[in-house]
Amino acid sequence: MPKKKKVKKTKKIKKTKIIKLKSKENKKIIEKKTIVTGAEEKPEIKKIKKQPSEKRIYNLKDFVVYPKHGVGKITAIEKAKIGEIDIQFYKILVEKEKLTLTVPINQQSKLRPISSINQINKCVSILKTKPKIKRTMWSRRAQEYDQKINSGKIYELAEVVKDLNKNTDIIADQSYSERQLFEKAYDRLKSEFEAVLKVSPEEVQKKMDKALGRTKISEDA
Numbered sequence: 246m247p248k249k250k251k252v253k254k255t256k257k258i259k260k261t262k263i264i265k266l267k268s269k270e271n272k273k274i275i276e277k278k279t280i281v282t283g284a285e286e287k288p289e290i291k292k293i294k295k296q297p298s299e300k301r302i303y304n305l306k307d308f309v310v311y312p313k314h315g316v317g318k319i320t321a322i323e324k325a326k327i328g329e330i331d332i333q334f335y336k337i338l339v340e341k342e343k344l345t346l347t348v349p350i351n352q353q354s355k356l357r358p359i360s361s362i363n364q365i366n367k368c369v370s371i372l373k374t375k376p377k378i379k380r381t382m383w384s385r386r387a388q389e390y391d392q393k394i395n396s397g398k399i400y401e402l403a404e405v406v407k408d409l410n411k412n413t414d415i416i417a418d419q420s421y422s423e424r425q426l427f428e429k430a431y432d433r434l435k436s437e438f439e440a441v442l443k444v445s446p447e448e449v450q451k452k453m454d455k456a457l458g459r460t461k462i463s464e465d466a
Contacts, residue, residue: 301353303335308359308440311346312397314339316359316436341436359440360399368403368434372456376408383420390426399437405430410457 303309307319317337325332335353337346348356360368379386390409393401409427411419419427431453438449453459 301356301358302350303353303356303358309335309337309356310359310397310399310437311337311339311348312355313395314342314344314346315433316341316440317346320345341432355397357397359437362441364399365438365441368399368438369452369456371400371403372407372410372453374407376410377404378408383422387422387426390430394426394430394433399434402430402434402437406434406453407457410459 303319305319305322308316309319310316317339319335320338321336323334323336325334332349332351334347334349335356337348338344339346390405393405396402406427409423409430411427435446435449435453438453439446442449442452
């Protein structure tokens with residue numbers, strides 16, 4: 246007689262019972278809550294009618310700084326409707342680059358207001374200090390200077406002007422890329438000085454050149 250093979254019995258787990266028990270428990274908890282509070286808790290539904298706005302609000306004709314382009318002036322505050330959302334944006338004119346920027350109000354994290362007089366005075370004191378000369382390769386230093394210029398931070402901008410200042414206008418004393426970076430940083434800083442101090446470009450240049458020790462150069466020119 247052949248032997249009968251033993252068949253292993255597998256235990257079936259009833260998942261439905263566990264789910265039912267959980268759902269019952271949840272119902273009991275909800276019922277207890279409603280008895281204690283005496284009112285049903287309804288979730289609040291918020292409808293977004295307008296775009297979320299950042300804290301800072303700029304007005305027409307205000308000067309602002311956009312890191313990659315420098316000082317600009319708000320020429321218009323316009324509205325547009327995309328779908329069901331009302332969007333507001335600034336029109337910013339950067340005169341130095343002859344460029345008009347369109348910046349949505351809810352994406353203005355890159356914008357900053359122009360510096361205070363105290364910050365300008367601190368920049369002047371930075372310009373008076375000795376330049377820091379690093380011994381690293383020029384390509385690496387040039388990249389660092391460019392990042393500082395486009396950071397939008399005025400103190401870093403003043404440091405670049407100070408470090409690249411050679412107290413001379415002789416082309417042989419500066420490489421082309423050095424001169425380009427110096428002029429870019431100098432013009433950016435100068436335009437912010439003009440917007441804050443509200444004086445002529447000539448007066449601002451005299452103030453900056455005096456701090457940099459370039460007074461003789463400007464007088465000869």
